[in-house]
Amino acid sequence: TAVAASMAVGVSAEGDLITIGYAQVGHESDWRTANTKNYEDVFSEENGYELSLIDCDNDNAKQLEAVRNFITQGMDYIVIAPIQSAGWDTVLQEAQDAGIPVIIADREIEADASMYDAWVGTAPYDEGVTAGNWLAEQLDGAEAKILQIEGSVGASAAIGRTDGFAEVMAEHSEWELLDSQSGDFTQDGGQAVMESFIKTYEGQFNVVVCQNDNEAYGAMDAMDAAGITYGVGGDVILISYDATHDGLQYTLDGKINLDVECNPIQAETVKGVIEQMEAGEDFEATTLITDEAFCAPGIESEFATTMTEEILAGRAY
Ligand code: AHR
Numbered sequence: 001t002a003v004a005a006s007m008a009v010g011v012s013a014e015g016d017l018i019t020i021g022y023a024q025v026g027h028e029s030d031w032r033t034a035n036t037k038n039y040e041d042v043f044s045e046e047n048g049y050e051l052s053l054i055d056c057d058n059d060n061a062k063q064l065e066a067v068r069n070f071i072t073q074g075m076d077y078i079v080i081a082p083i084q085s086a087g088w089d090t091v092l093q094e095a096q097d098a099g100i101p102v103i104i105a106d107r108e109i110e111a112d113a114s115m116y117d118a119w120v121g122t123a124p125y126d127e128g129v130t131a132g133n134w135l136a137e138q139l140d141g142a143e144a145k146i147l148q149i150e151g152s153v154g155a156s157a158a159i160g161r162t163d164g165f166a167e168v169m170a171e172h173s174e175w176e177l178l179d180s181q182s183g184d185f186t187q188d189g190g191q192a193v194m195e196s197f198i199k200t201y202e203g204q205f206n207v208v209v210c211q212n213d214n215e216a217y218g219a220m221d222a223m224d225a226a227g228i229t230y231g232v233g234g235d236v237i238l239i240s241y242d243a244t245h246d247g248l249q250y251t252l253d254g255k256i257n258l259d260v261e262c263n264p265i266q267a268e269t270v271k272g273v274i275e276q277m278e279a280g281e282d283f284e285a286t287t288l289i290t291d292e293a294f295c296a297p298g299i300e301s302e303f304a305t306t307m308t309e310e311i312l313a314g315r316a317y
Contacts, residue, residue, distance in 0.1 A: 060083050078100055083152065104119045125160040128161040147205050251294050259294050
């Protein structure tokens with residue numbers, strides 16, 4: 001991992017709370033709720049922090065405004081979970097001009113690494129590759145007619161999962177992607193897209209890939225209503241991402257075949273970087289939060305751990 005020298009300025013005087021502005025994506029998913037709670041727990045007054053968390057409601061303009069307000073308020077640190085990967089240069093320059101360290105968290109941005117101080121997040125491209133590899137292993141040469149419900153348009157979590165899965169798909173001429181539409185990482189979005197897919201492709205598909213658990217719940221409701229069976233022993237293989245508690249419960253129940261993890265518990269790592277900056281030490285410029293994948297009981301895989309009650313019991317979010 002790259003290590004950078006601290007450029008931290010605005011370090012609080014001893015005894016003062018360190019102010020953190022967190023421009024959060026929104027509240028679109030259970031994953032996001034868990035991530036917000038994690039920041040609130042870790043960046044507590046007890047731990048020496050004053051956290052201003054702005055829920056940007058999945059609205060890019062609102063997120064840019066939130067960051068600009070943090071700059072005006074002179075926050076000690078700004079953390080951004082970027083809704084969109086593009087369009088960050090101007091506001092990052094403004095933060096740099098104000099001397100406020102910026103940590104990009106959760107997702108990635110299309111900006112030169114010199115425009116921010118550190119990055120902490122997951123690897124959606126690898127998650128997509130894992131999903132693809134698992135599917136190839138399970139199908140073992142059989143045909144796949146695939147429907148994909150993507151995350152929010154322009155979000156690196158969606159772009160990465162789409163690209164990683166496509167990379168494996170390109171190696172399989174026996175697979176066909178029938179359609180791929182955004183469900184905006186929400187349950188309602190997943191349900192609406194699945195309902196429209198069913199209208200167009202009923203009887204023609206055998207794989208549904210949802211880019212997060214909430215979309216998968218919506219897709220399950222739509223398939224239930226249409227009498228389409230999915231999961232272990234069903235007509236449709238259902239793949240999801242996130243591996244939140246409820247997603248893993250469905251996986252344990254055999255309703256979701258594969259759930260590829262994306263870990264929302266990232267605040268402690270961000271805090272570690274900030275502590276290094278505060279101490280004027282070298283700090284981790286890039287920290288990857290690693291992910292696993294879980295498949296339903298009865299499925300053996302080189303690419304995923306088979307779900308058990310114990311794994312579920314250990315999943316707090
Ligand atoms: O950026 C992480 C993604 O954003 C999660 O997969 C999704 O649930 C969330 O909304």
